[in-house]
Amino acid sequence: MNIEVAQEQLFWGHLNLSLFGVSKDWHGEELEKPVAFGFAVDHSHLWFVACHQSPASIHPQARPGQFQAELWKHDAAEFFLLDPQTGRYLEFNLAPNGAWWSAEFTAARVRAEEEDSPFPDVATYADLAPDGSWMCAAAIPLKHLRERFNFGPETKLNAAFILNSPEQKFLSAAHLGDGEPDFHRPDKFPTVRFFHNTPQA
DSSP: OEEEEOSSOOOTTOOOOOOEEEEEOTTSOEEEEEEEEEEEEOSSEEEEEEEESSOOOOOTTOOTTOBOTTGGGSSEEEEEEEOTTTOOEEEEEEOTTSOEEEEEEEETTEESOSSOOOOTTOEEEEEEOTTSOEEEEEEEEHHHHHHHHOOSTTOEEEEEEEESTTSOEEEESSOOOSSSOOSOOGGGOOBOEEEOOOOOO
């Protein structure tokens, strides 16, 4: 999974990052309009950016920048970050309006804590256009990712989307296998690849 290495501190509104598209859902059906996502690191944060040029169904209690459970019951962008040495992983959900949720797992679908415990010092951002198009982003402190998940070159990472709620479509950037949609397959998450986006002369 590609992570762009930013040369300078990143700021919402000035995120000139590489985005990667997902054009098919879990079952291989083409989307009318693909989604796009990207990951980047600056000196202090991991950034996750997601966008779609279609209106979203947002959790009715979701508020921009606020922690909200069960975002996955509506449209959301997600990522899963795994420490392959311990098997511990982070699930992060981001609503199109910037509401978010997170949970830590010790194995596939095994919560580290039963009660919700928000990941510390998260910042989120969102832009909802009049035509329904949306872009959202989350910035997660690297220091916490390193402490909890040994974030680095061996990290495994995947991005996913839930769209078209209530008739949900499930999308995964990486192929996680067949059967019913299930994003919690950490053994299938791809290893990260850090890259520099060098401007063309």
